[in-house]
Amino acid sequence: MLAAGRVILKVRADGSDHSIKGDGSPVTLADTRAEYILLKALQATVPDIPVVAEEAAEAGHIPKTAGAFFLVDPLDGTKEFIRGGTDFTVNIGLIENGLPVFGLIYVPATGRFYEGEAGQGAWAADIDCNQHDIFADMDKSPIAVRTAVPQNLMAVASRSHRSRETNAWLEAHNVKETVAAGSSLKFCLLAEGKADVYPRHGPTMEWDTAAGHAILSASGGRVVNLDGSAFLYGKADQQRPYLNPGFIAYGAGYRAA
Incomplete structure (x- = not known):
């Protein structure tokens, strides 16, 4: 995810045009490059789990997902990315039996990182993708919902x-x-x-x-x-x-x- 974050920030720094997909949503070079990095990494580490990734799926490349599978959005918030904002993320979710059991979200522009696993809890941390290559030795803090009034x-x-x-x-x-x-x-x-x-x-x-x-x-x-x-x-x-x-x-x- 850090490598994907670096690519996303570099594409924005270099300046890049965007195109419009069939559903009217924008897509940029950052979307496609980040997705390539994420798919390659998941294939190398968990080759037996299929991956449904946004750009590939919308191009018609949809794997069979009878059991567990990943859902990947390489650049969630493309409009915010194009506008120069910070609210865009890299998302990876693991699905089992129709339910999300593990999730990772990284915010390249701010370095904020979120992780959650069913039955284990959720955490947040801060890590600069331009300074680190892996999520190691992070000072992760537990996070929890509040009770609404x-x-x-x-x-x-x-x-x-x-x-x-x-x-x-x-x-x-x-x-x-x-x-x-x-x-x-x-x-x-x-x-x-x-x-x-x-x-x-x-x-x-x-x-x-x-x-x-x-x-x-x-x-x-x-x-x-x-x-x-x-x-x-x-x-x-x-x-x-x-x-x-x-x-x-x-x-x-x-x-x-």
Whole structure:
């Protein structure tokens, strides 16, 4: 992930045009170069676990995923990256039986790193990808969700994708304060206890959410569909493979529908 982070920062420093994919979202040289690095690393270390990566999957290269598989987003928050912001991430999530059991998120622009594993907990650390090659000897600190006060909820919402439905939800649920964040950092804010709930009514893909979902779950939070049912992964056979429904992510003390 550190190597992917370095490539992403170098592409931005060098300046790079972007193109528009069929779904209207942007893609840059940083996306494709970072994905190549991540796929090569995963193939070398865990060759028996298939990988569903954003750019490859959207080009039609979708492996069979009967058991465990990785979901990889090499550059989550491409719009933020193009604008010159810092809220873009590298995401790796491991799925088993439809559920995210392990997640890694790295923020190249700030050096913030998040890790979560089912049954083990979640941690955060700071590491500069231009100064380190591996995640070794990091001073990792445990992170956990906070207990919400229902009458004083703080919500985290998208910096660039907030829908009318989400705005209506925030008003209907008496949300007192909203903090904006890009990419999978919305899950991380919940996992660190800096917000209470993240409603998402607009479209996302499984690689957008898997790593953050794993980290949030490991820190004591949950992600459910808008109707309160289980939010599952591996939806390869639907009309648009790996498209997520709307969801609610939350920490402790919040009761979903």
